């Protein structure tokens with residue numbers, strides 16, 4: 212059975228041809244390519260033209276770390292111009308953990324403005340959103356509800372369990388990465404998530420480091436198998452059974468045909 216990596220920063224990957232070759236060999240059927248900012252959104256649209264396999268599904272957005280209100284209008288235009296080619300709006304969201312944001316209300320407000328604007332675009336276009344919410348889980352959740360987005364995944368979720376309960380109650384999704392294999396916060400959250408509202412991903416090309424064992428690796432889409440294995444171990448569930456559910460979740464969430 213094939214597998215889908217639902218969150219990959221395709222335009223940031225080095226030696227992309229080799230990485231995609233390895234993904235195909237590892238039975239990765241589809242990759243959801245997630246943008247960081249305006250330039251990255253343009254790059255992903257261009258990459259989509261060049262890549263045959265695996266299937267590439269596009270999400271355009273502005274990551275909270277890349278918040279730039281001056282580029283917001285151009286990004287919105289790019290999204291509307293390409294709306295029929297998109298499977299998501301993302302990555303968008305809030306992150307209050309960055310040092311330059313933590314104690315700066317103005318920076319937080321900039322993030323919220325960009326986030327709200329792009330949530331509204333997603334609502335208008337009826338596209339699912341991929342939300343980054345580190346250290347801002349409650350605010351991110353409140354804004355998603357407030358704007359009234361139908362489909363949302365809180366990506367790499369390792370946050371508050373009370374927010375998680377609300378996410379589940381509302382029918383929204385969370386996703387998890389290979390760090391589920393060793394990170395206690397991720398394990399605590401994901402063990403409480405309904406498997407029907409869960410997606411698996413890699414956030415490639417992020418570097419995963421297990422601080423207890425000092426073992427690390429640079430993520431690429433084929434490592435989504437590690438995420439699956441970590442989940443099957445955590446929940447003591449058959450891997451193929453879990454995979455069938457994750458594939459169905461990803462296909463229906465991102466409308467992958």
Ligand SMILES: [Zn+2]
Pocket residue numbers: 218220245302414
């Ligand atoms: Zn990401």
